[in-house]
Amino acid sequence: MACRVIEYGGAMSRWAPDAALRLERAAVELFTVQGYAATSVPQIAARAGLTTRTFFRHFPDKRDVLFLRERELPGVVAALVAGAPAFLSPLGLVMHGFEAMATGPFEGWREDIRSRRAIIGSDQGLRERELLKNVLLGEVISEALERHGVDGDEARMVARYGVTVFELALTDWLQADGSAFVDVLHSTAYRMGRLVRPARQGE
Amino acid sequence: MACRVIEYGGAMSRWAPDAALRLERAAVELFTVQGYAATSVPQIAARAGLTTRTFFRHFPDKRDVLFLRERELPGVVAALVAGAPAFLSPLGLVMHGFEAMATGPFEGWREDIRSRRAIIGSDQGLRERELLKNVLLGEVISEALERHGVDGDEARMVARYGVTVFELALTDWLQADGSAFVDVLHSTAYRMGRLVRPARQGE
DNA sequence: GACCGTGATGACACGGCATGCCATCAGGGT
DNA sequence: ACCCTGATGGCATGCCGTGTCATCACGGTC
Known part of the structure; x- marks a missing residue:
């Protein structure tokens, strides 16, 4: 801001x-x-x-x-999840939150995020801190899901999954050229969902 | 050993x-x-x-x-994934690796793991380190998947997903009483797969 | 049995990180 | 003019992590 x-x-x-x-x-x-x-x-x-x-x-x-710029991120995403339509599935709630944020101010931050990620990638300690921030984000989302009536265990699983999708999409978005973050997010969610879907044969 | x-x-x-x-x-x-x-x-x-x-x-x-005891973990899991039957799906390969390890020496380590996790949970820095170890495990698994012919992007996604399932299952196993780790792993994988499967309605 | 190479350890110095404590200063309210 | 609050400066302290060199044990060689 x-x-x-x-x-x-x-x-x-x-x-x-x-x-x-x-x-x-x-x-x-x-x-x-x-x-x-x-x-x-x-x-x-x-x-x-x-x-x-x-x-x-x-x-x-x-x-x-x-990570100063990301201090308000958990609160923002949690609020978006809390305000998501009640008829959505648990995963739908999470993705609605991320999607709402992706269509927001995210596009303008691309270069800022990219330069910070370059620094973070150069140091193990910074990588660790980033992972913790992501997990913390997941925990806040999990609480928002529980307030939607989602069971605790399911909330944890869906929140962790959603954060993982968000992470991978963010990396893709920073490497890709010109794609809108919302599109990358959708693409990542779709491809990952297909991979994770129980296979017909074996396992 | x-x-x-x-x-x-x-x-x-x-x-x-x-x-x-x-x-x-x-x-x-x-x-x-x-x-x-x-x-x-x-x-x-x-x-x-x-x-x-x-x-x-x-x-x-x-x-x-x-984390001394976990130093060999990535190598072991990667070897198990590498030795998995080639007809399995990407996720099947990963789960085969975890399953093979879960049926192995894991049961005897329960109290050791529990006491260490209690310490880790008491300090933010230790939590960060644990998260990094998990991500590193995922990266090794991802490489093993690529050697199975899995595409790079897909390998990353499936490996991250598998590690997340493993993490959550481990937590459940430490809290539950008497269940075998393999069973908890299967249960977690099944429940999470159901949650993540694209819902029929909405999103 | 004497010599030497290797590798793990001891010992010391040093800079950076992080915190506790108190003094200082600006601004606002009375 | 007085006081209260909050942010900052300054100092001291303890621990973390690393570079450097000396020391010691073990094994191999002659």
């Missing part, structure tokens, strides 16, 4: 707004230029005109700075 | 075998008694009769000590 450009060099003393956003921008720039491991937290803080201690007030650790 | 009991108190100077195993046992005991965060690496090393530096020669970091 709040995505206005921040300037660093000038008189950017404290009490300036968007401290977290400034820190995030400084971090992404430094990570891109010199790599994640080679960038220290004091370096990021200095570039944002803040101190190390303040960095850790806005982010629980160094990794988390790359 | 090598699971013999280790003794600490005695003259356990260096050059004793199974240094990694001794470190792992010492770590699990300390984590169980006083918690993961409250246990330091020097403490673990001292209990195992070794030094901090040696700990980090056997494990890349403090978290990894809890």
Whole structure:
């Protein structure tokens, strides 16, 4: 939402707004230029005109700075699932939520997401954090499903499945050229559903 | 495999075998008694009769000590998938691999796995590491599927799905009383397949 | 029996991460 | 003018993880 450009060099003393956003921008720039491991937290803080201690007030650790933009994601998706038509199947509810978000602001974030994913892919610790965020998203979706009357076990399974589809679709979308995310999401869901459908022969 | 009991108190100077195993046992005991965060690496090393530096020669970091027993897991499962009957569907290949392992030594490890999972659940960093291990397992399985002639995209999807089923089944198995892991695995696979199967109505 | 190569370990130093604690400062309300 | 709140600066501390070199045990060779 709040995505206005921040300037660093000038008189950017404290009490300036968007401290977290400034820190995030400084971090992404430094990570891109010199790599994640080679960038220290004091370096990021200095570039944002803040101190190390303040960095850790806005982010629980160094990794988390790359996921600032996704903090509201679980709440948004859960709300969309909660507002889905009640006649849908459990999987239909989840996909409705993702679909509603995919048709929204997602298209404009493509390059931002791509650059962050490039950094995340370069470090094992960042990959781990991303996986945790996805699982947490799944748990929130699972709760939303339960409020729709879905059984707990089924909610967990469908939520995990939906998040997996979302993950794979996101990767495809970033690699593909020009396709709308909604279309990639649908395609991935369809292909995966076909593969997972109990085969006629064997198993 | 090598699971013999280790003794600490005695003259356990260096050059004793199974240094990694001794470190792992010492770590699990300390984590169980006083918690993961409250246990330091020097403490673990001292209990195992070794030094901090040696700990980090056997494990890349403090978290990894809890996953020593699973180091061979990807290789084993991949081999089982590779040896699966060629007429099976992609998902059938994966499930054949998990099933073959479930009927094997898994039953005897239940209490070990349970105690480790209790520790893992108490710390976010450990949860992240567990998720990464699962994804890595999925990637190895995906490669095994490709060697069976499965398309790359399909292999990724089916492998991720299979690992998710395995995860959920494992959790169920640890909570349930007395059920064989193979049965829980089959039950989970069946229920999840039904949920994920494209519904007749809506979506 | 003496020599040497290999590999695991001990010991030390060092930088970065993360947190607790208190002082400081800006803004708003009274 | 006073106080309260909240964000920040600054300092100290402990643990994590790694690079480096010395040390020691074991096995092979002569």
